[in-house]
Amino acid sequence: MSNDVRDGSTPAGEPVSPLTDAEARRVLSELAVEAGGIGTFDWDLVTGRLLWDERLVAMFGYEAGAFAETIEGFTARLHPEDAERVGAQIAAAVGEVGILDTEYRIVLPDGQVRFVGARGRALAGLDGRAARLLGAAYDTTARREGQVQLERVLESMSTAFFTVDPDWRFTYVNGEAERLLGLTRDELVDEVVWDLFPAAVGSVFETSYRRTMATGEPTSFDAYYPAPLDAWYEVRAWRNLDGVAVSFLDITARRRLQEQADQEARRGRLLGHVMEQLLGTVDPGEAAARLARLLVADLADWAVVTLTGDEGIAGSRRGLVEVASAHRDPALSALVQEYAVSRLPHLPDLTLVAGAMEGGEPQVIQHDAGAEVMRMLGPGPSRDLMARLAPDAVVVLPLIGSTGAVGILSLCLDAGHGPFPDDALVTATHVAGRAGLALDNTRLYRQQRRLAEGLQRSLLTEPAQPEHLQVAVRYVAAAESAQVGGDWYDFFRQADGSSVIAIGDVLGHDTEAAAAMGQVRSMLRGIALTGTAGSTGPADVLRGLDRAMTSLDLSTTATAVVARLSPPAGPEPSPTVLTWANAGHPPPLVVGADGTVSPLATPANDLLLGVLPDAPRTEHTRALTPGATVLLYTDGLVERRGQSIDDGLARLEDLLAVPGTHLLGLEDLCDRVMSRLVDPTPQDDVALVAVRLAARAA
Numbered sequence: 001m002s003n004d005v006r007d008g009s010t011p012a013g014e015p016v017s018p019l020t021d022a023e024a025r026r027v028l029s030e031l032a033v034e035a036g037g038i039g040t041f042d043w044d045l046v047t048g049r050l051l052w053d054e055r056l057v058a059m060f061g062y063e064a065g066a067f068a069e070t071i072e073g074f075t076a077r078l079h080p081e082d083a084e085r086v087g088a089q090i091a092a093a094v095g096e097v098g099i100l101d102t103e104y105r106i107v108l109p110d111g112q113v114r115f116v117g118a119r120g121r122a123l124a125g126l127d128g129r130a131a132r133l134l135g136a137a138y139d140t141t142a143r144r145e146g147q148v149q150l151e152r153v154l155e156s157m158s159t160a161f162f163t164v165d166p167d168w169r170f171t172y173v174n175g176e177a178e179r180l181l182g183l184t185r186d187e188l189v190d191e192v193v194w195d196l197f198p199a200a201v202g203s204v205f206e207t208s209y210r211r212t213m214a215t216g217e218p219t220s221f222d223a224y225y226p227a228p229l230d231a232w233y234e235v236r237a238w239r240n241l242d243g244v245a246v247s248f249l250d251i252t253a254r255r256r257l258q259e260q261a262d263q264e265a266r267r268g269r270l271l272g273h274v275m276e277q278l279l280g281t282v283d284p285g286e287a288a289a290r291l292a293r294l295l296v297a298d299l300a301d302w303a304v305v306t307l308t309g310d311e312g313i314a315g316s317r318r319g320l321v322e323v324a325s326a327h328r329d330p331a332l333s334a335l336v337q338e339y340a341v342s343r344l345p346h347l348p349d350l351t352l353v354a355g356a357m358e359g360g361e362p363q364v365i366q367h368d369a370g371a372e373v374m375r376m377l378g379p380g381p382s383r384d385l386m387a388r389l390a391p392d393a394v395v396v397l398p399l400i401g402s403t404g405a406v407g408i409l410s411l412c413l414d415a416g417h418g419p420f421p422d423d424a425l426v427t428a429t430h431v432a433g434r435a436g437l438a439l440d441n442t443r444l445y446r447q448q449r450r451l452a453e454g455l456q457r458s459l460l461t462e463p464a465q466p467e468h469l470q471v472a473v474r475y476v477a478a479a480e481s482a483q484v485g486g487d488w489y490d491f492f493r494q495a496d497g498s499s500v501i502a503i504g505d506v507l508g509h510d511t512e513a514a515a516a517m518g519q520v521r522s523m524l525r526g527i528a529l530t531g532t533a534g535s536t537g538p539a540d541v542l543r544g545l546d547r548a549m550t551s552l553d554l555s556t557t558a559t560a561v562v563a564r565l566s567p568p569a570g571p572e573p574s575p576t577v578l579t580w581a582n583a584g585h586p587p588p589l590v591v592g593a594d595g596t597v598s599p600l601a602t603p604a605n606d607l608l609l610g611v612l613p614d615a616p617r618t619e620h621t622r623a624l625t626p627g628a629t630v631l632l633y634t635d636g637l638v639e640r641r642g643q644s645i646d647d648g649l650a651r652l653e654d655l656l657a658v659p660g661t662h663l664l665g666l667e668d669l670c671d672r673v674m675s676r677l678v679d680p681t682p683q684d685d686v687a688l689v690a691v692r693l694a695a696r697a698a
């Protein structure tokens with residue numbers, strides 16, 4: 001057609017009549033039918049004449065004029081396998097004066113099979129019965145072949161796939177979906193998804209599918225479907241022309257592996273935290289309290305830790321002692337503690353405890369545990385408290401140390417929270433094993449430290465207490481198991497009435513250092529007490545001690561301060577004279593009766609003991625007023641990791657200079673110094689000697 005007809009004229013310029021609206025719509029309809037390759041049919045049900053247009057005649061493989069215009073001409077081309085079904089559909093449309101919507105195969109004269117889709121409508125005559133059947137048909141072979149290819153692809157996929165229509169009925173299900181859903185294709189297709197899988201209603205499955213149907217936005221999620229499927233799925237859903245398409249994979253095995261890895265990671269973190277907390281204290285009671293709190297946070301609603309009796313823990317009964325308890329709900333913590341204490345006398349008789357302690361195996365009650373434990377307890381307060389707590393599940397685990405059970409761990413879940421999952425029981429067993437060793441080590445440390453301190457203190461005698469002086473001493477061993485150190489102190493009287501104060505530190509923290517310390521201390525006292533008049537001053541004592549260490553071949557070095565307090569001479573009031581010599585030791589301090597603090601520092605300390613036997617020793621003197629206090633100490637008081645000795649000395653001076661400190665009693669003063677300057681777990685031994693002169697009488 002030429003562009004010259006745009007103005008409504010013929011090519012020759014002759015005008016044409018414009019089309020009517022009805023004629024225009026007819027032309028457009030014909031063009032649409034031609035473009036779509038659609039053929040039309042008109043079956044007169046009264047005369048039996050079946051009229052086809054040229055496209056439909058060609059579609060069915062008839063030559064022009066060869067179609068007999070009868071229904072038999074149609075059925076002659078119909079595939080035998082579809083004949084009965086299509087005949088029934090046509091009969092239904094005619095009988096109901098309704099719609100015909102069908103698809104069927106035809107066999108052409110050359111044997112080729114084609115797919116045809118047809119849609120028609122029955123029109124009623126004057127009597128109300130169908131008189132004509134009008135419709136259109138079109139070749140669907142290409143679409144059906146594409147669909148078949150698609151279905152072949154879908155059937156070969158390892159991914160499950162299905163489609164649903166807007167009414168949520170299954171329209172297609174591939175083989176993998178049949179396998180995963182546990183139903184056949186015949187049982188699924190045309191059925192409503194929510195009817196076949198009711199557990200999906202209200203779940204992420206329904207909300208996601210409906211959102212995709214409504215918005216057209218694809219969605220993906222992981223979700224669990226309960227029994228009978230009992231599986232985790234990775235799901236993708238998107239909207240297509242006919243509804244929603246869904247692909248999904250069974251990821252149950254992968255989820256279980258991931259959950260197992262997560263459980264192992266959580267278990268590792270918990271075990272690491274437990275060991276960190278338990279090894280961070282040397283007190284068994286505190287260690288047990290930390291264990292109870294940790295397990296309540298991760299494994300149970302409440303927990304009780306019971307250790308075997310230890311001489312360092314009060315309240316031991318029949319070899320067992322309650323140490324710690326905790327509850328997830330702080331309001332119930334006191335009730336759990338009350339039960340833990342009240343049940344103590346009955347513990348050895350409980351079969352759960354006996355099985356754990358003697359058999360070394362966890363004892364588990366997974367259902368109605370409160371009633372079972374009440375039967376074991378018998379009448380009494382503990383039974384009444386158990387009735388109030390009413391746990392649903394209980395597990396009792398032995399705490400095994402290096403030589404056997406050191407206690408038991410009781411974990412409980414409140415009503416509605418049980419039973420214990422298998423992974424929780426495995427984790428609890430691992431924790432109990434680690435905790436038992438840690439608690440055993442803590443108790444061994446406690447026992448060994450008491451032994452070490454006892455040995456150390458046995459080497460240090462109680463100081464003398466002259467009438468005109470008050471003497472206080474303190475000693476703290478380093479927080480290292482089974483170690484004794486070389487710190488020592490001494491206070492004694494000489495024959496002329498003078499008082500000698502000595503303090504020192506032998507190099508090392510072991511039994512050899514302790515033995516050397518005992519020898520050095522004994523030799524110093526012997527030299528100071530047996531020397532001739534005029535040869536027992538502090539410098540003389542240090543010189544004699546240095547020579548003795550060389551003669552005895554003591555292969556060690558030591559620091560020391562020796563000080564002598566000479567009493568007032570004559571009947572007239574006179575000051576007490578302090579004479580001292582320092583062999584490489586921190587300087588003593590004097591706190592005056594007025595609160596002033598003065599270090600007894602010298603331009604340079606003399607050499608350590610055990611280096612040069614003839615090293616020069618220097619004496620220094622100072623007059624002390626009544627009420628003055630002299631403090632001698634070892635370096636553990638003023639030196640620690642991260643703090644220099646100069647900073648420590650400054651801290652000590654500042655503490656003693658606090659107003660009112662000099663007015664404290666001597667024992668209280670020593671307690672304050674130790675509590676403020678010594679760590680709870682000191683890294684070095686600490687020795688302190690404080691001597692206070694009597695105040696002048698009014």
